[in-house]
Amino acid sequence: MRYLAKIINITRLPNGKYVAICEVHDTIEYSNKAVEIINEKGEKEKIYPSIASGKIATVTLEFSRKPTAKQIKAKLDKIVKQWREQAKTPTTL
Numbered sequence: 001m002r003y004l005a006k007i008i009n010i011t012r013l014p015n016g017k018y019v020a021i022c023e024v025h026d027t028i029e030y031s032n033k034a035v036e037i038i039n040e041k042g043e044k045e046k047i048y049p050s051i052a053s054g055k056i057a058t059v060t061l062e063f064s065r066k067p068t069a070k071q072i073k074a075k076l077d078k079i080v081k082q083w084r085e086q087a088k089t090p091t092t093l
Helices: 069-088
Strands: 004-012 018-026 035-038 044-047 055-063
Touching (some): 018 069
Antiparallel strands (some): 018 055
């Protein structure tokens, strides 16, 4: 899973827990499978749809001990996966 993430800050709270603030951009990943569509001219065309959610957000993660980069990435992967699942499901008004 690809997305852009930047760890802004890791802080220790008075209660002993750690908080990591990260900026996440999930706007860059495209599918490897082509999808055939019919364009405005009525011609068949292959496109590679985006599988990213299109979200850009600042995320706060909480840990009981000082987190490693691997632990932060694992939590961010879960969040981005959730965003992509939500982006797949159509919303009705």
